[in-house]
């Protein structure tokens with residue numbers, strides 16, 4: 697009995713000792729929120745490695761960051777995120793090449809960076825209008841909203857009301873407007889995405905062409921044909937009475953002109 701207790705104590709002690717010597721990575725900073733103004737330096741400090749450190753690198757989006765690999769046995773490593781890379785945010789990993797490998801992550805969170813697929817959209821009257829916005833920054837939006845903008849007044853567009861339909865995934869939102877109306881639907885729209893840091897938006901101008909405008913090229917051709925036909929018709933009408941008078945003169949003509957007539961007939965036979 698006493699032996700079992702002391703064995704248990706020994707095991708507990710070993711486990712505790714083992715827990716104390718587990719590798720630990722301290723990250724600095726622990727996370728980055730809404731800092732898109734300056735560059736940010738990330739650092740990882742590894743203590744109690746399980747084996748000598750054979751090197752290290754940094755990863756983002758499951759990919760090794762170019763030029764971040766190091767073969768030195770450093771236990772403290774750093775990586776500087778450029779201002780450009782800060783715009784999109786992401787999850788950065790520092791990886792130490794011990795056996796087994798160990799890593800830690802630092803989340804870089806930014807406001808949603810929203811981009812309209814096209815800033816100017818065009819639709820035909822009575823057709824369906826489609827406006828699209830995307831966002832690929834980290835963390836992805838948890839909510840999307842659409843507004844109709846008139847001057848400095850914004851009106852929230854509710855999914856399923858009137859002819860509006862909103863379909864959203866975390867990285868994309870699509871506003872569909874059924875049967876476009878020139879008066880009601882042309883104008884400015886705003887898509888707004890929200891994540892835990894805050895909100896970001898973009899604007900789209902929608903232009904609605906009248907059915908008639910879409911038909912203009914066709915109507916132009918029709919008008920041209922009508923004018924042409926009219927001109928030909930008028931010309932023919934004007935010419936005919938002359939021919940008739942010519943004909944009567946012809947029949948009344950004397951032998952001298954009859955000779956000409958024969959010539960004409962002969963030519964006609966040839």
Ligand SMILES: *[C@@H]1O[C@H](CO)[C@@H](O)[C@H](O)[C@H]1NC(C)=O
Nearest residue numbers: 729730731732733807893894
């Ligand atoms: C994030 O930063 C922008 C400008 O850099 C600022 O306008 C905004 O208020 C900040 N948002 C939060 C939630 O700190």
Ligand SMILES: *[C@@H]1O[C@H](CO)[C@@H](O)[C@H](O)[C@H]1NC(C)=O
Nearest residue numbers: 722724740741742743771772
């Ligand atoms: C790394 O962590 C160890 C242990 O916590 C500490 O003594 C050391 O000063 C740290 N090094 C740096 C560069 O922060």
Ligand SMILES: *[C@@H]1O[C@H](CO)[C@@H](O)[C@H](O)[C@H]1NC(C)=O
Nearest residue numbers: 755758789791797798799800
């Ligand atoms: C970090 O370590 C965890 C646990 O060992 C592992 O599942 C994960 O794939 C590692 N991530 C990277 C980026 O190395």
Ligand SMILES: *[C@@H]1O[C@H](CO)[C@@H](O)[C@H](O)[C@H]1NC(C)=O
Nearest residue numbers: 840855856861862863864865
């Ligand atoms: C809008 O309504 C449609 C149809 O009722 C639905 O499929 C869709 O998921 C809704 N979108 C949002 C963003 O709730």
